[in-house]
Amino acid sequence: xxxxxxxxxxxxxxxxxxxxxxxxxxxxxxxxxxxxxxxxxxxxxxxxxxxxxxxxxxxxxxxxxxxxxxxxxxxxxxxxxxxxxxxxxxxxxxxxxxxxxxxxxxxxxxxxxxxxxxxxx
Amino acid sequence: xxxxxxxxxxxxxxxxxxxxxxxxxxxxxxxxxxxxxxxxxxxxxxxxxxxxxxxxxxxxxxxxxxxxxxxxxxxxxxxxxxxxxxxxxxxxxxxxxxxxxxxxxxxxxxxxxxxxxxxxxxxxxxxxxxxxxxxxxxxxxxxxxxxxxxxxxxxxxxxxxxxxxxxxxxxxxxxxxxxxxxxxxxxxxxxxxxxxxxxxxxxxxxxxxxxxxxxxxxxxxxxxxxxxxxxxxxxxxxxxxxxxxxxxxxxxxxxxxxxxxxxxxxxxxxxxxxxxxx
Numbered sequence: 001x002x003x004x005x006x007x008x009x010x011x012x013x014x015x016x017x018x019x020x021x022x023x024x025x026x027x028x029x030x031x032x033x034x035x036x037x038x039x040x041x042x043x044x045x046x047x048x049x050x051x052x053x054x055x056x057x058x059x060x061x062x063x064x065x066x067x068x069x070x071x072x073x074x075x076x077x078x079x080x081x082x083x084x085x086x087x088x089x090x091x092x093x094x095x096x097x098x099x100x101x102x103x104x105x106x107x108x109x110x111x112x113x114x115x116x117x118x119x120x121x
Numbered sequence: 122x123x124x125x126x127x128x129x130x131x132x133x134x135x136x137x138x139x140x141x142x143x144x145x146x147x148x149x150x151x152x153x154x155x156x157x158x159x160x161x162x163x164x165x166x167x168x169x170x171x172x173x174x175x176x177x178x179x180x181x182x183x184x185x186x187x188x189x190x191x192x193x194x195x196x197x198x199x200x201x202x203x204x205x206x207x208x209x210x211x212x213x214x215x216x217x218x219x220x221x222x223x224x225x226x227x228x229x230x231x232x233x234x235x236x237x238x239x240x241x242x243x244x245x246x247x248x249x250x251x252x253x254x255x256x257x258x259x260x261x262x263x264x265x266x267x268x269x270x271x272x273x274x275x276x277x278x279x280x281x282x283x284x285x286x287x288x289x290x291x292x293x294x295x296x297x298x299x300x301x302x303x304x305x306x307x308x309x310x311x312x313x314x315x316x317x318x319x320x321x322x323x324x325x326x327x328x329x330x331x332x333x334x335x336x337x338x339x340x341x342x343x344x345x346x347x348x349x350x351x352x353x354x355x356x357x358x359x360x361x362x363x364x365x366x367x368x369x370x371x372x373x374x375x376x377x378x379x380x381x382x383x384x385x386x387x388x389x390x391x392x393x394x395x396x397x398x399x
Contacts, residue, residue, distance in 0.1 A: 032390060033390070034364075034390045035246070035386055035387050035388050037182075037243040037246045037387055038388070040182075040242045040244075040245070041147075041198060041239070041243075044147045044239075044242060045146060050243065052243050066245055067245070068246060068385075069245070069385070069386075074390065
């Protein structure tokens, strides 16, 4: 194939890894633990302002943290974001079968600065 | 493989997205690979022309999406290595042998190929000269990538202004397994030599070349106490690398008295995060 020839991005199918870990197993591997900023892409599909700079109040312990500072456990379907203080689930985002699920029950309040009107979850 | 089909980018004159506000969802764009640069035996830098790129801030990442013939798609996040002042976007990708995306990016993509991406993404792990210093950057392996964007941004903005440089004294502590694994090593040394306000400390954990005078161990609390700015100077700290390194460094820094609110972390992982994502 000559350099510069247009090619579509095609993956090596053999290399596909299974996204089979269940939602409840997302903490099985330490290596999957990331920061809230890793969730910025999927969150941008729901929220127009960048949610990782917003501050969330954990509904369990009351700790207020930037969403970018939450702990993210990534798995095949999406991401579970936990409070770095008490480990409770603050936010879940998943993308099953062309749907997008957002669960904010673990966030008592989400506050964005520098926005015309306050954004409340 | 250089500069084919490249429009004369003018990112340097664009307004980087300095606000957390966007007017719409982040769009997927078709980027063209204009150059591929070998950084280490396992890492390549993809230099991309991205039409309509809105500008980024140092530390932000992009999502890359690959689509197979049957429609199966895989997305991964990669940190941007280039400064906002550069006309093109550079991503440095480390190959994970069992990854489904990175081997394609490092071994298959060539100049002229196209790639779907969206960004810039993430406003939390970012730094710009307006945020000031002192700045303390800690990297492990491919975690150097977003921190390199910060160093390049700092150099681009402050190069001509020595006084401004003194306002943002910067230290980088960077851990690699061996010398050949050090990303951007040909750029880091002259960067530090030309700038008395930038100090670069390397540690090689597995193997060092003859005559090596740098650190020879994993980053530990003693090393951080030696290299970091004193907590009283309230340095802005950015830590990026594998999860165990990031957590050990962040914990040690807080124990040394650094304000947790000033210590920002980005863990590199297989499904998100930065440079070495699968």
